[in-house]
Structures are given as structure tokens and as C-alpha cells.
Amino acid sequence: xxxxxxxxxxxxxxxxxxxxxxxxxxxxxxxxxxxxxxxxxxxxxxxxxxxxxxxxxxxxxxxxxxxxxxxxxxxxxxxxxxxxxxxxxxxxxxxxxxxxxxxxxxxxxxxxxxxxxxxxxxxxxxxxxxxxxxxxxxxxxxxxxxxxxxxxxxxxxxxxxxxxxxxxxxxxxxxxxxxxxxxxxxxxxxxxxxxxxxxxxxxxxxxxxxxxxxxxxxxxxxxxxxxxxxxxxxxxxxxxxxxxxxxxxxxxxxxxxxxxxxxxxxxxxxxxxxxxxxxxxxxxxxxxxxxxxxxxxxxxxxxxxxxxxxxxxxxxxxxxxxxxxxxxxxxxxx
Amino acid sequence: xxxxxxxxxxxxxxxxxxxxxxxxxxxxxxxxxxxxxxxxxxxxxxxxxxxxxxxxxxxxxxxxxxxxxxxxxxxxxxxxxxxxxxxxxx
Amino acid sequence: xxxxxxxxxxxxxxxxxxxxxxxxxxxxxxxxxxxxxxxxxxxxxxxxxxxxxxxxxxxxxxxxxxxxxxxxxxxxxxxxxxxxxxxxxxxxxxxxxxxxxxxxxxxxxxxxxxxxxxxxxxxxxxxxxxxxxxxxxxxxxxxxxxxxxxxxxxxxxxxxxxxxxxxxxxxxxxxxxxxxxxxxxxxxxxxxxxxxxxxxxxxxxxxxxxxxxxxxxxxxxxxxxxxxxxxxxxxxxxxxxxxxxxxxxxxxxxxxxxxxxxxxxxxxxxxxxxxxxxxxxxxxxxxxxxxxxxxxxxxxxxxxxxxxxxxxxxxxxxxxxxxxxxxxxxxxxxxxxxxxxxxxxxxxxxxxxxxxxxxxxxxxxxxx
Numbered sequence: 110x111x112x113x114x115x116x117x118x119x120x121x122x123x124x125x126x127x128x129x130x131x132x133x134x135x136x137x138x139x140x141x142x143x144x145x146x147x148x149x150x151x152x153x154x155x156x157x158x159x160x161x162x163x164x165x166x167x168x169x170x171x172x173x174x175x176x177x178x179x180x181x182x183x184x185x186x187x188x189x190x191x192x193x194x195x196x197x198x199x200x201x202x203x204x205x206x207x208x209x210x211x212x213x214x215x216x217x218x219x220x221x222x223x224x225x226x227x228x229x230x231x232x233x234x235x236x237x238x239x240x241x242x243x244x245x246x247x248x249x250x251x252x253x254x255x256x257x258x259x260x261x262x263x264x265x266x267x268x269x270x271x272x273x274x275x276x277x278x279x280x281x282x283x284x285x286x287x288x289x290x291x292x293x294x295x296x297x298x299x300x301x302x303x304x305x306x307x308x309x310x311x312x313x314x315x316x317x318x319x320x321x322x323x324x325x326x327x328x329x330x331x332x333x334x335x336x337x338x339x340x341x342x343x344x345x346x347x348x349x350x351x352x353x354x355x356x357x358x359x360x361x362x363x364x365x366x367x368x369x370x371x372x373x374x375x376x377x378x379x380x381x382x383x384x385x386x387x388x389x390x391x392x393x394x395x396x397x398x399x400x401x402x403x404x405x406x407x408x409x410x411x412x413x414x415x416x417x418x419x420x421x422x423x424x425x426x427x428x429x430x431x432x433x434x435x436x437x438x439x440x441x442x443x
Numbered sequence: 444x445x446x447x448x449x450x451x452x453x454x455x456x457x458x459x460x461x462x463x464x465x466x467x468x469x470x471x472x473x474x475x476x477x478x479x480x481x482x483x484x485x486x487x488x489x490x491x492x493x494x495x496x497x498x499x500x501x502x503x504x505x506x507x508x509x510x511x512x513x514x515x516x517x518x519x520x521x522x523x524x525x526x527x528x529x530x531x532x533x
Numbered sequence: 534x535x536x537x538x539x540x541x542x543x544x545x546x547x548x549x550x551x552x553x554x555x556x557x558x559x560x561x562x563x564x565x566x567x568x569x570x571x572x573x574x575x576x577x578x579x580x581x582x583x584x585x586x587x588x589x590x591x592x593x594x595x596x597x598x599x600x601x602x603x604x605x606x607x608x609x610x611x612x613x614x615x616x617x618x619x620x621x622x623x624x625x626x627x628x629x630x631x632x633x634x635x636x637x638x639x640x641x642x643x644x645x646x647x648x649x650x651x652x653x654x655x656x657x658x659x660x661x662x663x664x665x666x667x668x669x670x671x672x673x674x675x676x677x678x679x680x681x682x683x684x685x686x687x688x689x690x691x692x693x694x695x696x697x698x699x700x701x702x703x704x705x706x707x708x709x710x711x712x713x714x715x716x717x718x719x720x721x722x723x724x725x726x727x728x729x730x731x732x733x734x735x736x737x738x739x740x741x742x743x744x745x746x747x748x749x750x751x752x753x754x755x756x757x758x759x760x761x762x763x764x765x766x767x768x769x770x771x772x773x774x775x776x777x778x779x780x781x782x783x784x785x786x787x788x789x790x791x792x793x794x795x796x797x798x799x800x801x802x803x804x805x806x807x808x809x810x811x812x813x814x815x816x817x818x819x820x821x822x823x824x825x826x827x828x829x830x831x832x833x834x835x836x837x838x839x840x841x842x843x844x845x846x847x848x849x850x851x852x853x854x855x856x857x858x859x860x861x862x863x864x865x866x867x868x869x870x871x872x873x874x875x876x877x878x879x880x881x882x883x884x885x886x887x888x889x890x891x892x893x894x895x896x897x898x899x900x901x
Binding site: 292293366367368370421422423424425426427428429435439440441442 | 583
């Protein structure tokens, strides 16, 4: 195998076949993928959920993960947030000419590792190669299907005033890691991207408390974006407590240096759940038994007043609005 | 404007320091604060150490506290030596 | 007193003290903060909601990014579009409007614009791209200006010949004087910018008491530090004192930071400068001195950017000086909204108009 990706690796000829046989199949192979049909032949029954997402991230490898781990976790988690258990994923790769084959192997190894952890298979895929300068090394797309867990009904329409808003752990680890790397900040090893498949956690949560009203993963735009979406869609107010927002000390440090608000930082292995108050304790008990939910806590509650808005009660007792984020995250001086 | 954070100087090489804020580290220039030494607490803005952070606010907060609790206005009358910059010792 | 002070209790006591002072005064007081970071802190801690109705905090022209005028943005965008240019900038600048577009739009069109945390991060970029001109968009007040000056000096020391600045740095005291020159200005005192004073020292603000008989308090940025400064201001308003106090002694000295001032004076000199919303203010900006002109892109590669006269109905100047509320501006909420701001008060999320637009009257109450 060559050391670098060439245009011909995406041209469908013998070079494409070689890439598939020498690199892709050894990393991801399973009986369905190994069949190398034009599409995966699957059998599923019942209600299914289906989703897709694309992944572009710089740096490609970062403490706690890589674009490969993100591509699996992101789609598995999107399915989980609909109450579905991910089963099969597709993987589309857009590679840039000159991309190192060694890096591609690392990315695919991370895809495999995350897939194994989530208990899913990559069953179909595609590879294209774009000219030098037309891409950023590698872009990935995954789509996934899974069965919706029986007896659950996840929808913002189920959210009513007086319910509790729960978060599964520390906010902002992923974005702080990435932004730290981009802007010369070194974090201790204890802080890394939280990229993780949440399907096992969600399954346990839904089995214990089937009437969870809604689940969301606070990725881009962070908790602020998710809470605003939910307040809008459910037409309730959401009031959270500043003291209750779980943020690691080091992540606060990154925020102070770069002028970020932790509520706006992306997460790749956290979820926010809204649940009837009487089920909160039970749900927290279950969540805290899972390694990805061990720091779960109540963030706040939904309210009758201020419908469509998210408020944050500050430690001084004032309430400020948590706005919908407007754009990307960039370091500020003001 | 002007976000700035207190940070501890961990290391200095040439005129570049490594400063630490809540356990995370970043390089910061000491061109604007050439007397900075390892162990000092400094205020960092846009990648530069701008000033020493002193313990004075502790004295001030205590004076303010006393004042709020009925003492005569004390804080603005702190003796000059107490107001002077005693650097925080780690 | 050795036991640890309970800051929440202290905060409540300060609030009670502020209330008591104001009640004895029997009228509304109006204090201006001239620092965007204060505005952000006040907003983030929800201080406007917990202060008595009769204490108004108004945001002055305290964000150097927001007051950067169209013509500067147009010039920066024109440089950004040149093939051999890499722009380095603070993230705050990306969405500041020029006459037609913004840097983020230029970025989308392919301009090489890199967001840096420190101006110093421009130098490695210059070294890695010897065939490009790397231009740092030098905006900021007295706090930030010495950092850009230091980078110019460092570039010279390191023999880097493709690093330049495009200066729009501004000075705070001249802008305050310009606001105060207006006889209709209604302000009872100033919350003075702590981090500007870190460089300038408190002496630069003495004019407030000496010339205008107004109190001023140099304040830190923690909610408690702001409350403390407001408390001091109300005390002085009640007693009729006009002094400039330093309530941010942990980093602010009377003399400021002499090393930073020296470096600033080496590279820059005061010049007339245009402020968005306020117009031209004499000696309120900084330009690169003759000796350092080879690092000034506007000298090395001058551009003739036409000045675009835009709708001038914007009343930000009057909003900032407290003469009118945002609702009195014909553009407010119509042509001028947060996503498409015309005046400086709408550019930043924390600007007066933006706050009014989003929270209704700047005194948003959750659920009301």
C-alpha cells in the first residue's frame, strides 16, 4: 500500500479495491460489510429511527478521541436521543489527495473501537478522493438506523412545566480540549474530549424510567442551544441554577482565558434529559451507575412562566437570559 | 472591554512565561512585565502578563465587611503600607 | 478580622447599603460603565435585576470592537481580499459590520483570516508564510494596545519583515471627555475600566473629579467588585463628593504599568480617531510612529477606500450619553437588529440597544 492517498484510490478501479482490501476491511470488517455488495442487506422490524451526520474537525486527533470516534458516537447518540438503540451505521469518507495512509488507519481504528464499544457494525460505505487543497485531510459522514425502544415516547411535546432538567455530567470538556489545542493551551491529562457512545446509558435510563419526556445531546452550541430549542419546542420556560452547572475547574480556566461561556461549549458524550420530578431520583441513580453518567445532576426545571425562554439564576440571585448561540465559538478579548 | 485573568507563573524562558489558570497552561509574554518571576501571580491579557496580582483585595474585602457591619469607613483609609503590593506567595 | 468573609452575605449587605443610600437621595441615579467587560459581567450576574429601580447602569462606549467604524472594517476587508495577505484578528472582530459586509463574510469568500488569542500568535504565522503579508487588526483600548506594540518590537527583534498592524486602537479618557462635553449629558458618575487602569494607572482618570466634579470608581469585574464600586458611587453621590477611587487595588496602581506605557509610547502616538456612533474625537486613537512605519500596512501599502455614507438616523451617540432610550431611535428593532446592526450599541450582544431589544427595557424579568 502507498504511503499517501492518491486520486485513483477513489476512482473505483483496482486502486480503490486495494484500499478497501488492505485498509478498510481489516479495520472495519464484519460479515455484512465483507459481502461488498452495493448496499447492506439487513433485516429489521418494528419502529426504527434513522439519522445522519457529517464530521469535519480540526485537529483531527485530539486528547480523548479523533474524527473517527466522533463519527460513530455522534450518530449513535443522535439515534439514542430519539429513544432508539443504534444497530447499523454507514461510513462515507471524503479523503484529500496526499492524506497519509497511516493517519487513515488511525482514524479507522478509532471508528472500529467506538463501534465495538457501542455494539454496532459499519455495514456499508463509500470513499471519494478530492484533489490536494480541496479538503481538510478527511471528512466523514455516518448514517445510522436503530430500533426505537418499546414503550418510550421521546418528544419535546411531552415536556410540561414543573419537570426537572438533568445533565449527564461535566459540560464543555470536548470544546475546551479542541479550542485549547487550537490556541496553545495545554490541559492536564485528566481533561479530554468526552466523545462517547451514550446508547447503553440511554437504554438503562429508558428501561428504568420509560416516561422520560425528552433527550438531547448538547453538541454544537452546547447546553445553551439545546435548552433554547427545548424551551421553544415545548413552549415552557427553563430555569437553571448557575451553581448547578457542572463544569470542570480546568474547563473554566480555558473559558476564562478565551472568553467563553461553558454553557455554549460543545459536548460529544453528554445528554440532557427532561423528566417528571417524581422520577428524578430514580433516574439519577440509574445514570450514576453508568461510566458516562456518573456525574449526572439536576441542572434546573421547567416553568410555567417565561415560555420559550431559558433563564439562569446567578449566584447573586439575579436571573439572566441564556440566549441561543448566534455563531461559532471564537476567542474574545472583550 | 479587555478580558484578563489572574494566572500563576510556572516557568520563564527568555521573555516567555508559562502561566497556569485553574490547572491549564499557556505561554504568555513577559515583555510588558519584565520583573515577573516564577511563582508570581500575574494578570494575563491577550497572551501578555500585564500586572502583578496582590493580596490587597483580601485586606480590602475584610475592611469592606467591617464597614458594612457598622465600622467607620475604613477601606479607603487603609494605611499605605497595607495597600501596597504584597505579592501573593503560593 | 481573620475568618473568611461570606461573599454572598457581603453582596446582600452591599445591595442593602446601595438601597439605603439611594433612598436618602430620593431620586434616580445614573452611572455609566465605560468597559464592555463590566457590561458583560453586569449582564452575566444579572446585576441590573437585583439593583434598585432607581439605580440605572448605562453602558458607555466601552467595547473597542463595537466602536470600530465602517471605514476601518472596509479597509480590513479590502486587505483580506488581497491574494498575498493573511489577516490575524481577535474573534470579536469577525461580525463587526463594514459598509457592505463583514470579515466573516470575507472569510466565507475565501480570504485567509485567522483568529488569534494573542497578537503574538501572528509571528509564527508570518514565519511560516514568508511570501504573505501578515496583518494584525490592532484594535483595543489602553490595555490591549501595548500588546500590539510589543509584537511590533518583537517582529523587529526577530527580523520578521512580513508582519504589519492596521491600527484602530483607541484611548478611553478622550472619549469620556467627548461625552462629558455635551451639556445635556446626564451621568452621576463612572464605573471606571479596571483593566485599562492596569496600564494607565488611576491618575489618567483624575480629570473626572478635577474638571467635571464627578465621582469615578476603578472597579474589578467580579459581580461583588462591581457592587462594591456602585456602593462607593452612591456614597459619593449622597455626600456630594467627587473623587476618583481605586477599588481594584489588587491589580491597579496609581502609576499603572510603566513598562507597558513605555512600549506603547515607543511604537504609537495619539491621533484623531473615528468612533462608530460618536464620530471623530480628537487625540482619541493611536497611530504607528514614523520610526516604525515599515510595520504599518496603511503606510507600506496604502489603500484608498471610499467612505460610504450610510443611513445616519442611528442615534447611538445619544443613547450612549443617556439622552434618549433605544425606542426613540427610528432604526431600533427595524433596520438595526442584533443580526444586522448599524450602531455600536447593537453590535455587541451586551450593547445597550441589543440588551433592550432582547430583554425589553434592559431590565428583563424572567417570566414577565
